Structure formats: structure tokens, C-alpha cells
Amino acid sequence: MSKSSPAKTVVLFLSLIALVVILSMISGRLWGGKPETLPEHSELTIEKGMTLKDFGSANGLPNSALKVIFGLQSKSDLQKKLFEYGTANQIKSLVIKKLALAAEHESKNWVKILIKFCLWFAFLITLFLSLRKRKISPTLRKTALFISVLIFGVIMGADPSPMGTVKDAIHLYGSTGAIFPPRMIALMVFLVIVFVANKYICAWGCQFGVLQDLIFRLNQTAKTKTIMGRQVKIPFILSNSIRLIFLGVFTIGAFVWSFDIIGPFDPFKIYKPAFLGMTGVIFVGILLIMSLFIYRPWCHFFCPFGLVGWLVEKVSLIRISVDYETCIACQKCATACPSTVMGAILRQDKKTIPDCFACYACREICPTESIRFSTRKRTILPPGHFDEKKQSKTDIQI
Ligand code: SF4
Ligand code: SF4
Numbered sequence: 001m002s003k004s005s006p007a008k009t010v011v012l013f014l015s016l017i018a019l020v021v022i023l024s025m026i027s028g029r030l031w032g033g034k035p036e037t038l039p040e041h042s043e044l045t046i047e048k049g050m051t052l053k054d055f056g057s058a059n060g061l062p063n064s065a066l067k068v069i070f071g072l073q074s075k076s077d078l079q080k081k082l083f084e085y086g087t088a089n090q091i092k093s094l095v096i097k098k099l100a101l102a103a104e105h106e107s108k109n110w111v112k113i114l115i116k117f118c119l120w121f122a123f124l125i126t127l128f129l130s131l132r133k134r135k136i137s138p139t140l141r142k143t144a145l146f147i148s149v150l151i152f153g154v155i156m157g158a159d160p161s162p163m164g165t166v167k168d169a170i171h172l173y174g175s176t177g178a179i180f181p182p183r184m185i186a187l188m189v190f191l192v193i194v195f196v197a198n199k200y201i202c203a204w205g206c207q208f209g210v211l212q213d214l215i216f217r218l219n220q221t222a223k224t225k226t227i228m229g230r231q232v233k234i235p236f237i238l239s240n241s242i243r244l245i246f247l248g249v250f251t252i253g254a255f256v257w258s259f260d261i262i263g264p265f266d267p268f269k270i271y272k273p274a275f276l277g278m279t280g281v282i283f284v285g286i287l288l289i290m291s292l293f294i295y296r297p298w299c300h301f302f303c304p305f306g307l308v309g310w311l312v313e314k315v316s317l318i319r320i321s322v323d324y325e326t327c328i329a330c331q332k333c334a335t336a337c338p339s340t341v342m343g344a345i346l347r348q349d350k351k352t353i354p355d356c357f358a359c360y361a362c363r364e365i366c367p368t369e370s371i372r373f374s375t376r377k378r379t380i381l382p383p384g385h386f387d388e389k390k391q392s393k394t395d396i397q398i
Contacts, residue, residue, distance in 0.1 A: 052081075136364055
């Protein structure tokens, strides 16, 4: 098998998926784990004249649950009339909300979540500082992505994830009217990372994002030429429109039918394979095969955090910028960029700038070191920059 043959890429691809699935199964068993889904709320029995105790007995709610729902102070409160707490609809909504929040709380492994966030910070800061001055090689990138897959996916599991915070927040609020404060804090933390350093969390920390990225890079040689056919850059207008529609449909599903449309094929479940049904296996399989040819298909076409993060990215403090003083307009950066974003940044397209995943591919290839991932402001493209540079290159050749 030659050093970078298609057969080798296929073997690496399949080995990676097998490794992720097998190790995730083992890791899931070691952590134990509680189901991380909300309980189905069956119809509640509510009758006139009921006391709280009657209500509890009729609906299988123990006194401890009644205490949480109605804020009871003593046992004698159980004799209070149910309708003192509102109308039938208000009581139903109160019960559903409180039970959903209790189930959310109960389903979390708080120690594991805390460790994961500490690891995220340590990993991202180390990577950012070590790549501040030096260029990243393809091998180093693959190694960093692989480590991230192992730590944040295989070992620390599918939850939490940037995507999950947006998805679950919408689903919980849409289906029960409840807001789970720890999730909102996690979402804020992820968005603050985007605000500070572009999509650094997506680039190097999101467990499914890094898996897709690694697969995409498996299909490239060191010189970024593809091995198995063409790698395609999808027009942003198309991918972002689909992502927007998908989020709309998901939100309608949550508010109107209390249904989590993403649930059955949530790709993050590759890190808890026992919960990935047949629909999930097929969908994730297609996504992973697509990742060989399209950069991060889930992120670009479907991810709710991808969309929200893209909006916040517009005001990121640290981001990719070009120094037109030294730029020779060779456009190698735009070619090396796995999506259409570098072309848009370089030419300062009036159209919307797509997602930048802070992957450093553009910086790595630039022969004049004109690209920086820093707080440097994006300067205005000098008029005729590309024409002039082309002209001066022609003059030199003559
Ligand atoms: S956009 Fe991609 S990397 Fe970012 S949260 Fe979504 S799946 Fe993860
Ligand atoms: S190549 Fe540059 S512009 Fe393109 S995604 Fe990576 S960091 Fe962003």
C-alpha cells in the first residue's frame, strides 16, 4: 500500500470509526451513567376537591416529588386543596416543568461535567498558546484532532457538547416551558469562547466537530491534495439556508409536538453507541463518509450551535485577518481553506462571510506570513490589490 493510497485512507477511516465506537462503549460502561433523556409526561389526573395527597396518589407522585413541585413546608401541607395552586392548566404546566427540571438534574454527572470543562479550558488554551507563533503541520493537526476525539468524545462522552446545549435548551423550553440554569451557563461559556477566539471550541474541542475534521484531513496528503477524488466546497448560501431551515423545523417540532427531531439521529451519540438506533447509524454513517469529501457537513448543514456560533463569530475578538501590505495575492490561502470562508475574507466579499473554524490551514500555507489569528483588525482591501499584485508578478517574470 503506497504512503497515501485511497486504500490506506479507507483503512484508516474504518479503523478510526471502529476505535471510536468500541472505546466509547467501554468508556460508557466505566462511567456508568444515567439516561439523559426527559421522562415522557403522561396525562395527569386532576379533579375538583382533590388534596395534594390525593393528587400525588392519583398520579404516582411520591411526597418528595410533591414537596419539590409545590414547595411544601410540612406534612400537614399535603392536606391543602390542589386548586389553591392554580387552575388545572396551571397545575399541569407547573408539574411538567418541575418534573422535567428534577429529571435534568438527576441525569447529570456533575463531577464528570466539571472535569470536562476544566479539560476543555486546559486543552484549548495550551493549543492556542503553542500555535501563536509557530505554524501547524498536517501531522500535528491530525494528532491534536485525534487527541481531542479521544478526550472529549471517547473518554468524556457525548454530553455536554456545544451543539447539545442549544438543542436541549430549545427542546426543554419548547416541550415543558422550563429553563435549566446549568445548561444556560454552559451555553454562555461556549459562546464566550466564540466571542473571544472565533470557533475555537468547534475547531478543537467539539467532540463531533473534531471527528469530522480528522476524517476530512485523512483524505489529504501533506500538500493538501486530495487522495480519493475531489473535496468539494459547498456554497455557503446553500449550506446556511439548509441550517436555518433545519433549526426552524427543529424549533417547531419542540414547541408544537414536544418532539426532539434531532434526537433519533443525533450524531454525538456515536460516543454512546448503545443509544444510536438504526436511523442514527445510517445518518451518522452517511455524515462520516461525506466528511471525507466535504468539510464538517454536520456543522455546515445542521448544527444549531454552528448557526448561533456563526452569528457570535461576527464580533469575535481574535480572528483570521490578512495583512495586505505583505500579501502577494497568490490566493493559496483561499485554496487551502477547507471551506469558502478564506476566499470571502481575502477578497472581503460584500456577501456574508461563512463560518471560520480557526483551523490554521490558511496561515500554514501563506508564503509571506500575511495571515494572523489575532486581535488585529481586518483592514480594508486596497482597491485593485489583486490586479496590481498580478501585474507586478508578471513584470518580474518578464
Ligand atoms: S458547529 Fe460543529 S463543531 Fe461546532 S458545535 Fe456544532 S457540531 Fe460541534
Ligand atoms: S483555513 Fe483559515 S479561513 Fe479557512 S477555516 Fe481555516 S482558519 Fe478559517
